[in-house]
Amino acid sequence: MNDQDTPSKRRRREHSPMFKRELVARSLVPGASVAAVALQAGINSNLLFAWRRMHLSTQEQPQTPAPPQPSPMLLPVTIEAAPVAPCPSPTAAAPRQPGGTIEIDVGGARVRLRGAVDEASVRHVLQTLKALA
Template sequence: MARQTHRVYSLEFKQQVVQETLEPGTSVSVVARRHDMNANVVFEWKRLYREGKLKLPGIEAARTSSTELLPVNVIDLPVPMPRPVQLAENESPSTAGNVPPSVCEIEVEIGKRRVRIRGLPLERAESFLQECLK
């Protein structure tokens, strides 16, 4: 049975590959294919870089972790009121069920990128944010 060899990469090569992945719009998978290597290896090198264990010349490590907090601004927006509905004789306003659910807007800005989601029900927005920030 043929024994597979483990490739050893120089520090300079690792730094070059990680540097390529930091360019805006660059895919780790594309960079890995360009160098004929497994993307998981490149992801591992990026993790080491984020943790400060792989230094890039002239670049301060971008330390991030799953416990890092991001600033969040909550902005109250006016909710448009629905047009009045003609109630039946035996219906009261409390039983009509015409109250719209609370809606909100989420805006996330990271660097030059901004994502804005409008019109989400409040409960859906909360679960969406909790899922994203895990």
Template sequence: MDTTVALSEGRRRRRMHSAEFKAHIVAACCQPGVSSASVAMANGINANLVRRWVKEAEAAREIERGSAASEAQKACPATTPTPTPTPRFLPLPMPTAAAPIAADIRIELQRGATTIAVTWPVSAASDCAAWMRELLR
């Protein structure tokens, strides 16, 4: 795998990568559970460049559909979209009788070693809320 550096007349340097190196990188990106950023970091190249190579390989696959694929396309069958599984609904048993509703509101307040338990009827829940607001002011 060849990565050569071509020097031009100024400050900029441009690395030239061989086709087999690009094919190797694209194939590595197509492995399940592998991110293109991790492949780029492992090979010392920019993640945007790797993503561009993957896109170019996918575009070439679309152009050459039906004909012999290039080396990078053979190594990357995962670029074709896989169908998502349809969700299945499972029946859940429902209780036959309704759960009993609590007849009272029970509040326990603790301050230091003192604990106070207050029981309030559910039918007067709004009065209980007003009492709690006053208590907590």
């Protein structure tokens, strides 16, 4: 069988370098659509993108040297001991005086308060008992 006899065997189309250059140039025009250029030429846009990549890679890119970056500079550091203020020694808590006992009879109830008792606590207890009576 010949290659021409079998319809399933397709030959790859070969495009001339001039055709490729023309399409690449048209696709590189600012505002041009690569897909539209490829469609007008009857080729796949992926093929035109590949030609563009090849064209752009062979173009000489002007090598502008990068501005020199300043190298990091290390500065000497001197650590000085800061004067430490002496910590105040904990003051001993004022010794508690031995507390006595307070007994209160209110409304048939007897309340005994032992030790140091503050005024607010006594007031609270008395108000509660008064409310319950």
